[in-house]
Amino acid sequence: MVSSTTRRKRPIPLSRTRPPTARANHAALSSKATRNLIRSHHRLLKARAQALQAGDEILASEIDAQIRENGGLESYQLASKLGQSLDRGGDSSKALVDWVASRLRPLETTPYKLRVLEIGALSTKNACSMNRYLDVTRIDLNSQEPGILRQDFMERPLPKSEDDKFHVISLSLVLNYVADAAGRGEMLKRCVSFLTNSSPPGSSIAIIPSLFLVLPVACVTNSRYLTAGRLEDIMFSMGFVLSKSKQTSKLIFQLWDHNGDYKPKVFKKDAMNPGKTRNNFAIVVK
Numbered sequence: 001m002v003s004s005t006t007r008r009k010r011p012i013p014l015s016r017t018r019p020p021t022a023r024a025n026h027a028a029l030s031s032k033a034t035r036n037l038i039r040s041h042h043r044l045l046k047a048r049a050q051a052l053q054a055g056d057e058i059l060a061s062e063i064d065a066q067i068r069e070n071g072g073l074e075s076y077q078l079a080s081k082l083g084q085s086l087d088r089g090g091d092s093s094k095a096l097v098d099w100v101a102s103r104l105r106p107l108e109t110t111p112y113k114l115r116v117l118e119i120g121a122l123s124t125k126n127a128c129s130m131n132r133y134l135d136v137t138r139i140d141l142n143s144q145e146p147g148i149l150r151q152d153f154m155e156r157p158l159p160k161s162e163d164d165k166f167h168v169i170s171l172s173l174v175l176n177y178v179a180d181a182a183g184r185g186e187m188l189k190r191c192v193s194f195l196t197n198s199s200p201p202g203s204s205i206a207i208i209p210s211l212f213l214v215l216p217v218a219c220v221t222n223s224r225y226l227t228a229g230r231l232e233d234i235m236f237s238m239g240f241v242l243s244k245s246k247q248t249s250k251l252i253f254q255l256w257d258h259n260g261d262y263k264p265k266v267f268k269k270d271a272m273n274p275g276k277t278r279n280n281f282a283i284v285v286k
């Protein structure tokens with residue numbers, strides 16, 4: 001367990017900002033065990049971020065050891081992959097493909113594709129990767145397959161040209177992985193820098209740049225600090241307009257179109273929805 005004794009504070013070395021990976025135990029997991037593993041990983045990441053923020057390196061190391069003991073990021077990814085299997089709710093990128101289908105129609109008689117950046121990619125064979133009109137660049141903190149680049153999106157070099165940008169960004173169950181509220185705001189802002197409405201080179205196809213966002217439903221419906229309205233205000237300030245949305249008992253799926261009107265405002269961690277049974281999920285924009 002993480003102890004709360006007073007500890008010496010030291011500055012956070014850059015190498016300490018990532019959670020540890022470890023070899024996963026590939027034994028079959030029940031859906032309850034899968035959920036528990038995911039929850040416990042998120043809890044430990046949050047505790048770790050808080051320890052680092054407080055400059056408590058020793059506590060952060062202890063939490064790292066606990067994360068490793070639980071199988072690390074690899075086990076978490078395995079649990080997430082199980083969650084994507086058909087009997088556990090399926091592949092979330094199907095919703096993305098359905099929603100952009102009408103936008104892909106003009107590409108059918110052309111050799112062009114839309115460029116997609118899939119952040120937090122666990123598979124090269126999900127619905128968006130299998131769509132022939134989408135050219136998917138996949139990144140993850142811990143790559144599970146050769147077609148997935150091991151990269152932290154927050155450290156991906158900023159685009160130097162339009163060709164380095166994307167028409168669609170997928171952030172499916174990634175924003176809630178980020179352990180601190182301000183980091184989530186930064187991630188959303190950074191997405192804007194990677195979106196473009198420029199047609200694929202050589203074509204004149206009209207493009208609506210968009211962000212596919214998937215979150216656990218409780219992050220939006222049962223948080224003290226985030227409501228659907230607050231999320232819309234944050235996204236709107238960054239130039240996003242909600243184009244599609246659907247909710248299941250576990251997840252909320254949204255497609256946000258970018259209108260180019262980026263005017264970020266400050267959003268603090270305001271208690272909008274107090275209540276004992278609510279969670280603390282928040283997005284802070286500085």
Ligand SMILES: C[S@@+](CC[C@H](N)C(=O)[O-])C[C@H]1O[C@@H](n2cnc3c(N)ncnc32)[C@H](O)[C@@H]1O
Pocket residue numbers: 073077080081084092119120121122139140141142151152153154171172173174177178214
């Ligand atoms: C719950 S899994 C989601 C996987 C998949 N997108 C889905 O919808 O099931 C979250 C993944 O996001 C990755 N991730 C989190 N933050 C990231 C970042 N800053 N850059 C790249 N990948 C990130 C994690 O490594 C993890 O594999």
